[in-house]
Amino acid sequence: MSEFAVYPSLKGMPVVISGGASGIGEGVVRAFAAQGSKVGFVDIAEEAGRKLEAELNAAGATVKFARCDITDIAAYQSTIRDFEAAHGPALALVNNAANDLRHKWEEVTPEFWDQSIAVNAKHAFFAAQTVLPGMVAAKRGSIINFGSISWMILTGNLAAYTASKAAMHGLSRSLARDVGKHGIRVNTLVPGWIMTERQLTHWVDDTANRLIDEQQALAGRLYPADIARMALFLAADDSKMISAQDFVVDGGWAHG
Template identity: 45%
Template sequence: MSYAIYPSLSGKTVVITGGGSGIGAAMVEAFARQGARVFFLDVAVEDSLALQESLRDASHPPLFRRCDLRSADAIQSTFSEIVDIAGPIEVLVNNAGNDERHEIDAVTPTYWDDRIAVNLKHYFFCAQAAAAGMRKNGRGVVLNLGSISWHLALPNLSLYMSAKAGIEGLTRGLARDLGEAGIRVNCIIPGAVRTPRQMQLWQSPESEAKVVASQCLRLRIEPEHVARMALFLASDDAARCSGRDYFVDAGWYGE
């Protein structure tokens, strides 16, 4: 299949969190193939270095930086380093997260704090760090990754769904507060995406077939499909899109 080329993304400085694998890795490749200058953050060093090596032929090979996004100090220092290398960040993709399953009775205050740090807190502080340069430029794009999970009330994901619902609220707030500076903020909500992690941990042939049967389109969603939405929303083609949710879920309405 052939896909759109967005000239407005060429040469843009793009930061993608959780870019070492899955949806994040697809986004790293997609933006790099558009000629963007991509920096991606992750704690999975082996996967990230392999991805970096595989994209050495891009016009601007993407660069990996290890960053524990649970630490606001680590975020600030990593973003400052990127700005020193490439100038102000023009596109931020807040993608990192972890959909660890849990039983309600097993949740402790410490576990709650860690899951919120992994799935929500860094979205704000990464946006805060990127917005400083975007304000100076008078433009910029922040894309937040939500989840279909809380829209469908999937089981054993209460903390994850709380964070993902919060991301949609955060998207509205940031879009309003940053809009006067010309910064667009949107939320991408993937459905059941066929990533290696999902297939290894949560999906079986039977559950996969059940999901597909619940979708309007009886087709599996691949990471690249989510990445293509990100490209559009980051490009000038989406110049009047802000404060909204964009679903890439094949019309999944649950059982």
């Protein structure tokens, strides 16, 4: 028996999630599947995506995975339309996929910059553009754009990534103004340092652990499920009058 919330409004809701095969996105897919939502998720990690889809469907969930590179906008839009044909028009969109590849400012090329914007920002707008007509017709919907505390806390070696992540706030706020009159909400979910497999493998060493202990007000570590619970709330009717806001889930990281 779960000790966390079950949202009646999420049962049967068609939801689209990007980057759902691993990391936070996997946690988001699992969380919506557990609520009984109809989940369509994309990722380039085909094996992991298929495995997750099979595991959740075997447990009685309604989940569809498609291998899709979200930087190919035409392919991504067509995949979202396939999900909608199967599940019905999406009422929640979780723009989660990103790539936080470290980079030195001296070495950034125009091509790297464009690729970073493509994988971290561009797809979020075009996914929204794809699901919005269905949300307008339904007079409801929730779009959740993923930000990051990295730019707020002056993380270096990440300028192309943080520029994209900061852009999510502008995207959320302008789009919230455009679609609010249709009952559609657009918010930014801002994770702190989340203990995903990728973070644990690449970045969370003894120094990082000391930093987390110093900077986080709350003891302990954040995991994908902690972020997923905020995504559930933002998709559910429980947040139906909340739009154009930032939701920082970082264990109380010192931003000063």
